[in-house]
Amino acid sequence: MPAMRLSIVILLANSLFAQTQYDLLLKGAHVIDPKNKRDSVQDVAIRDGLIAAVARDIPAKQARKAINISGLYLVPGLIDLHSHVFAGSDGVGLAGGEASIFPDAFALRVGVTTVVDAGSSGRRNFAHFKSTVIDRARTRVLAFLNIGGVGMPGDAQEQNVADMDAKAAAQLAIANRDIIVGIKVAHYQGPDWTPVERGVEAGAIAKIPVMVDFGEFRPERPFQELVLKKLRPGDIYTHAFYAPVPMLDEQGHLLPYLFEARKRGILFDVGHGGAAFEFRQAVPAVKQGFPPDSISTDVHSGSINSGMKDQLNVMSKFLNMGMSLYDVVACSTWNPARIIHREQLGHLSVGAIADVAVLRLDKGQFAFVDSFGARMDGSQNLVGELTVASGRVVYDLNGRTRDRWDQLGKYQGQGDPSWDGTRGGGHPRPLPPVH
Numbered sequence: 001m002p003a004m005r006l007s008i009v010i011l012l013a014n015s016l017f018a019q020t021q022y023d024l025l026l027k028g029a030h031v032i033d034p035k036n037k038r039d040s041v042q043d044v045a046i047r048d049g050l051i052a053a054v055a056r057d058i059p060a061k062q063a064r065k066a067i068n069i070s071g072l073y074l075v076p077g078l079i080d081l082h083s084h085v086f087a088g089s090d091g092v093g094l095a096g097g098e099a100s101i102f103p104d105a106f107a108l109r110v111g112v113t114t115v116v117d118a119g120s121s122g123r124r125n126f127a128h129f130k131s132t133v134i135d136r137a138r139t140r141v142l143a144f145l146n147i148g149g150v151g152m153p154g155d156a157q158e159q160n161v162a163d164m165d166a167k168a169a170a171q172l173a174i175a176n177r178d179i180i181v182g183i184k185v186a187h188y189q190g191p192d193w194t195p196v197e198r199g200v201e202a203g204a205i206a207k208i209p210v211m212v213d214f215g216e217f218r219p220e221r222p223f224q225e226l227v228l229k230k231l232r233p234g235d236i237y238t239h240a241f242y243a244p245v246p247m248l249d250e251q252g253h254l255l256p257y258l259f260e261a262r263k264r265g266i267l268f269d270v271g272h273g274g275a276a277f278e279f280r281q282a283v284p285a286v287k288q289g290f291p292p293d294s295i296s297t298d299v300h301s302g303s304i305n306s307g308m309k310d311q312l313n314v315m316s317k318f319l320n321m322g323m324s325l326y327d328v329v330a331c332s333t334w335n336p337a338r339i340i341h342r343e344q345l346g347h348l349s350v351g352a353i354a355d356v357a358v359l360r361l362d363k364g365q366f367a368f369v370d371s372f373g374a375r376m377d378g379s380q381n382l383v384g385e386l387t388v389a390s391g392r393v394v395y396d397l398n399g400r401t402r403d404r405w406d407q408l409g410k411y412q413g414q415g416d417p418s419w420d421g422t423r424g425g426g427h428p429r430p431l432p433p434v435h
């Protein structure tokens, strides 16, 4: 075929294609995308599971499905940096008798598309965790591998220093780089630094960060030494606003060492949980310029039914404490993505994985409860409206992407649990892994 005619054919094909070049177009929402410093009303177009365009006005006719979501906020799919999702396994609970929860049961409905399990499994049961949860969930599951061999069975095994093998943990992490993003140290009650040191050693070998739950706070191993000496830049202390953390002096001023620790690169994660978040610590910290680096839930069967509730509840708490919505979103998207070295997540750049959370910010009278059972009144509350994971609608509170029942004619085929955009729905499938 002559070159001229071929180019006309391509031109024609392109212009036909241009009619519906996107699978899903979300129009008119206020987009907050901290990586790209976006904080304005934009349209977001998705194609083949990826962000295809972000612009002020993308014509609706260019998409197979276009919906108007003006009045809502559109942000990258949320990342919960501290969760417990090794559910349904043989006796794996958490210290205190709480249990992990299957991720799809709580994450997608509040805009969370990626959860990071914080050490529920160790090297001896990671394979079981992977086959029963990680490979089956629609929510993307990444993991901090516990330095203890069996993770968090919630008993004396978590204190078994002899089973904290840094080299073996690092080896497993290296062999599962697509899932294991860090090492977890947790729940230790002894007077020595062994678990922290083994965790850091494993992290150094595998070149991944370590997340520490300091367990019992003991005078033999001061918290200041953990964040000023023992941890490396890029390592994470979770439970930032836990009551035993030395945070305020007698006059109620923040202790200077906290800023020193932050300056040397130690990251402070919320890890709300059932016992680790107190307004008494968090309110003065935020007011005096020490907000968290990442906002996470520490979700398990106990915390989800007490003060914590879900990711949006924890984000709303910080919003009502005075953080901007932009910063609260950054702490739940781009910040955690960087902390776990997954820069392909947590933003809406063209070509990025199309994980999107559409949120409603309600104004009115609300109240929030910390893990001590104390209440804080507030005037703003975030609600999950629509969640898209890898380009597919996985949660749609108000059926915004659906057609009216009386305009559909005769129902055909099976029910459509998730509008698919390209394949017309069908049974949910797990998201592709992120390497």
Ligand SMILES: [Zn+2]
Residues within 6 Å of the ligand: 082, 083, 084, 118, 213, 273, 298
């Ligand atoms: Zn935890």
